[in-house]
Amino acid sequence: MKVKFKSKRLTIKEYTDGILDKNRVILSQAITLVESKLTKDNELAEEVINTIIPYAGNSLRIGITGVPGVGKSTFIEAFGKHLTALGKKVAVLTIDPSSQRTKGSILGDKTRMELLANDPDAYVRPSASGSTLGGIHSKTRETILLCEAAGFDVIIIETVGVGQSETSVKGLVDFFLLLMLYNAGDELQGIKRGIMEMADAIAINKVDGDNMRKGQLAKRQYQNALHMFPPNPNGWVPTVVTCSALTNDGVAGIWKVITDYKQQLKENGFFEDNRKQQNLNWMEETIKYHLETDFYEHPEVKEEMKNMRDLVVNEKAPAITVAKQLLALYHKTDANK
Amino acid sequence: MKVKFKSKRLTIKEYTDGILDKNRVILSQAITLVESKLTKDNELAEEVINTIIPYAGNSLRIGITGVPGVGKSTFIEAFGKHLTALGKKVAVLTIDPSSQRTKGSILGDKTRMELLANDPDAYVRPSASGSTLGGIHSKTRETILLCEAAGFDVIIIETVGVGQSETSVKGLVDFFLLLMLYNAGDELQGIKRGIMEMADAIAINKVDGDNMRKGQLAKRQYQNALHMFPPNPNGWVPTVVTCSALTNDGVAGIWKVITDYKQQLKENGFFEDNRKQQNLNWMEETIKYHLETDFYEHPEVKEEMKNMRDLVVNEKAPAITVAKQLLALYHKTDANK
Numbered sequence: 291m292k293v294k295f296k297s298k299r300l301t302i303k304e305y306t307d308g309i310l311d312k313n314r315v316i317l318s319q320a321i322t323l324v325e326s327k328l329t330k331d332n333e334l335a336e337e338v339i340n341t342i343i344p345y346a347g348n349s350l351r352i353g354i355t356g357v358p359g360v361g362k363s364t365f366i367e368a369f370g371k372h373l374t375a376l377g378k379k380v381a382v383l384t385i386d387p388s389s390q391r392t393k394g395s396i397l398g399d400k401t402r403m404e405l406l407a408n409d410p411d412a413y414v415r416p417s418a419s420g421s422t423l424g425g426i427h428s429k430t431r432e433t434i435l436l437c438e439a440a441g442f443d444v445i446i447i448e449t450v451g452v453g454q455s456e457t458s459v460k461g462l463v464d465f466f467l468l469l470m471l472y473n474a475g476d477e478l479q480g481i482k483r484g485i486m487e488m489a490d491a492i493a494i495n496k497v498d499g500d501n502m503r504k505g506q507l508a509k510r511q512y513q514n515a516l517h518m519f520p521p522n523p524n525g526w527v528p529t530v531v532t533c534s535a536l537t538n539d540g541v542a543g544i545w546k547v548i549t550d551y552k553q554q555l556k557e558n559g560f561f562e563d564n565r566k567q568q569n570l571n572w573m574e575e576t577i578k579y580h581l582e583t584d585f586y587e588h589p590e591v592k593e594e595m596k597n598m599r600d601l602v603v604n605e606k607a608p609a610i611t612v613a614k615q616l617l618a619l620y621h622k623t624d625a626n627k
Numbered sequence: 628m629k630v631k632f633k634s635k636r637l638t639i640k641e642y643t644d645g646i647l648d649k650n651r652v653i654l655s656q657a658i659t660l661v662e663s664k665l666t667k668d669n670e671l672a673e674e675v676i677n678t679i680i681p682y683a684g685n686s687l688r689i690g691i692t693g694v695p696g697v698g699k700s701t702f703i704e705a706f707g708k709h710l711t712a713l714g715k716k717v718a719v720l721t722i723d724p725s726s727q728r729t730k731g732s733i734l735g736d737k738t739r740m741e742l743l744a745n746d747p748d749a750y751v752r753p754s755a756s757g758s759t760l761g762g763i764h765s766k767t768r769e770t771i772l773l774c775e776a777a778g779f780d781v782i783i784i785e786t787v788g789v790g791q792s793e794t795s796v797k798g799l800v801d802f803f804l805l806l807m808l809y810n811a812g813d814e815l816q817g818i819k820r821g822i823m824e825m826a827d828a829i830a831i832n833k834v835d836g837d838n839m840r841k842g843q844l845a846k847r848q849y850q851n852a853l854h855m856f857p858p859n860p861n862g863w864v865p866t867v868v869t870c871s872a873l874t875n876d877g878v879a880g881i882w883k884v885i886t887d888y889k890q891q892l893k894e895n896g897f898f899e900d901n902r903k904q905q906n907l908n909w910m911e912e913t914i915k916y917h918l919e920t921d922f923y924e925h926p927e928v929k930e931e932m933k934n935m936r937d938l939v940v941n942e943k944a945p946a947i948t949v950a951k952q953l954l955a956l957y958h959k960t961d962a963n964k
Contacts, residue, residue: 339945347942432947483824483857511855518852520819566940573939576950581918602910603903605684608676610769613913 299323299334306341309440314413317440321415324432339432342439347565349381349438350552353459355449355485356469361495362448363402364535365469370403372541373444374411381413381442382406383433385449385459413442431462431572460488461568464561465548468492470512472505472532487519491529491547498534505532524560526551590619636660636671643678646777651750654777658752661769676769679776684902686718686775687889690796692786692822693806698832699785700739701872702806707740709878710781711748718750718779719743720770722786722796750779768799768909797825798905801898802885805829807849809841809869824856828866828884835871842869861897863888927956 300308300319308316324335356362370380382403407414415433434445449459460466468489486492492512497505512530521527529547533540555561585591598616601607637645637656645653661672693699707717719740744751752770771782786796797803805826823829829849834842849867858864866884870877892898922928935953938944 336945336948336951340948343942343945432945435945483859484821486856487821487824511851514848515852515855518848519823569939569942569946570936572946573936573950576947577922577954578915578919580950580954581922582915585914585918599907599910602906605680605906608673608680608769608772609906609909610913611673611677613910613917614673617914617917 299331302334302337302341305334305338306439309338309342309436310345312441314440317413317436318415320436321433324436325429335432339435343435346435346438349434349443349445350465350548351434351445351447351463352548353447353449353463353466354469355459355467356495358450360469360471361535362450362469365493365495365533365541366446366448367403367406368535368538368541369544370406370412370446371409372538372545374406374409376545377411378444379411379413379442380406380409380444380446381437381440382415382446382448383430383437384414384416385430385447413437413440430459434462461571464555464564465551466490467544467548469495470508471495472497472501472508486515489528490526490551491531491544492516493540493544494530494532496534496536497532498537498539508532524555524564525558526554526560585617585620588620590622591616594619636668639671639674639678642671642675643776646675646679646773647682649778651777654750654773655752657773658770661773662766672769676772680772683772683775686771686780686782687802687885688771688782688784688800689885690784690786690800690803691806692796692804693832695787697806697808698872699787699806702830702832702870702878703783703785704740704743705872705875705878706881707743707749707783708746709875709882711743711746713882714748715781716748716750716779717743717746717781717783718774718777719752719783719785720767720774721751721753722767722784750774750777767796771799798908801892801901802888803827804881804885806832807845808832809834809838809845823852826865827863827888828868828881829853830877830881831867831869833871833873834869835874835876845869861892861901862895863891863897922954922957925957927959928953931956 298319300316305316305320305323309320320335320338323331323338326332326335354362354366366382370382373380384402403414406412430447434447437445447459447463466488468485468491470492472494494505494508494512509530509532516528516530519528531540531543531547533544535541552561555564586595594616598612602609602612635656637653642653642657642660646657657672657675660668660675663669663672691699691703703719707719710717721739740751743749767784771784774782784796784800803825805822805828807829809831831842831845831849846867846869853865853867856865868877868880868884870881872878889898892901923932931953935949939946939949
């Protein structure tokens with residue numbers, strides 16, 4: 291006999307009361323609800339979000355990225371502990387794009403950031419990155435809102451700087467920090483092009499002991515490189531700092547950079563502008579996601595897609611003609627929805 | 628009495644025969660047809676493209692960008708003349724994003740590149756950038772195909788490096804050249820972030836006379852900056868060269884860089900891979916363009932859009948809920964198509 295497990299769902303009131311009451315268990319359950327792929331769960335999740343949204347938005351949202359080996363978890367742990375010591379409540383959401391593809395995980399196991407995870411003022415949660423089409427955005431955005439409603443002042447979103455997710459994360463956060471190593475150049479092999487220009491600061495990690503001189507050299511090199519980039523419209527000049535998560539050197543300095551950034555952008559209005567633009571993008575991306583999913587999941591479109599792609603790749607037919615044929619196929623049977 | 632002008636249209640055979648016969652007048656008429664916003668013209672244009680596509684694809688497609696004042700037209704004229712002297716047939720398509728917005732034009736008047744325009748082996752054509760949503764892609768892509776079918780070996784696409792169009796142009800070309808000035812840093816004010824990382828080469832222009840030393844310094848600075856970028860997956864290392872369109876110094880050198888690039892990428896397969904990927908992107912962008920146009924031009928969606936955007940911007944409602952309301956509105960009346 292098969293035992294069918296029914297996943298336990300709370301009422302909207304139980305979720306929202308629990309979240310506003312800073313109940314960790316219920317927060318976790320709400321995040322699971324948000325990440326669920328079931329339509330019924332999605333509807334419930336949306337109502338929860340609608341209810342808590344007036345209580346969200348009051349955190350500083352920080353994106354942190356860097357290739358495997360750069361020391362992200364050790365850094366985030368040291369950084370998070372520094373913030374909780376300052377009286378902040380810190381939530382860390384980790385997005386691991388590899389886990390869904392390979393079923394293995396770059397970001398590793400549950401024992402990561404154990405110290406921070408056991409800090410009563412911190413909350414560490416691996417975040418499902420969802421489907422490839424826009425999934426990252428919606429789920430992580432909603433999770434941020436839940437954490438904010440649960441009283442966290444600093445939300446850290448951690449990604450591996452190797453994939454598409456960084457561009458998405460940039461659209462979720464107020465500040466984007468890139469972790470690098472002192473042997474400038476070497477670890478660039480792993481980083482995706484375009485990420486460096488997105489960084490509001492670069493922190494060169496593991497600069498301690500015998501590596502001090504190398505770290506200072508790398509700092510100058512990155513500073514010169516950033517100087518050759520076009521300036522940010524928001525007036526912020528990206529900063530390079532060195533740090534050691536091991537000795538805690540520079541960790542306070544990074545927080546200083548981030549608070550300076552926040553102050554400067556609050557004053558010139560770009561902090562709010564960025565949030566507003568992010569909200570609009572979120573709306574547009576959601577629309578795009580649903581329009582495209584509807585199209586690409588359409589049975590007849592799906593059936594023809596492989597052949598059509600082959601035609602286009604091998605230049606047997608112009609892409610625009612093929613696109614229109616697929617669109618005609620879609621619209622023909624679209625009416626019966 | 629109003630006189631109604633009927634635009635003169637040829638038959639498909641007249642267009643295609645004329646193009647394959649290298650008839651400039653008919654090529655120009657075909658480009659006008661492709662750029663037309665009339666549905667009837669679009670259908671005719673598509674058939675023309677379908678007929679000439681087997682004769683297209685044999686050119687080297689080069690994107691050239693740089694802010695106003697960097698000397699793009701003078702450079703392209705010198706570069707184009709160099710190529711025609713080598714026996715190449717050169718088409719120059721200029722995309723001016725400003726003209727449709729302000730009705731003024733950054734790229735200027737018809738007298739630009741007069742020398743090249745009068746060269747029997749060259750063809751200069753300003754290209755309408757079309758609508759904001761994907762318009763740039765389709766029109767310019769099709770124009771490239773027409774020029775290739777008309778026997779041009781090198782297609783140069785010129786844009787002003789200040790807007791969105793560069794990212795699109797990168798998706799149209801084999802090689803992307805960024806023109807800069809020797810006073811490194813200053814002209815960065817105008818360039819959009821992200822463009823530097825797209826460049827396959829940077830040419831520092833106006834390096835002549837008293838500016839030689841400054842030019843060499845700028846070259847070293849840009850080389851160092853590019854060295855700090857993550858490497859290209861295709862194995863190409865972006866190059867920095869100096870040139871003077873005035874004295875013709877370095878113009879031959881840039882052509883050498885581009886032919887080296889072509890040879891290297893033909894050998895490692897990335898040249899063809901890039902074209903195939905561009906074709907697929909073209910298909911996907913066309914689909915996206917039509918799905919989104921259909922949605923955003925929907926009368927009821929259009930009517931609600933302003934209010935809905937206000938709700939989202941001012942965080943009165945979560946973007947995802949608003950998006951779903953608009954989608955419901957769209958689908959409700961979608962069935963009567």
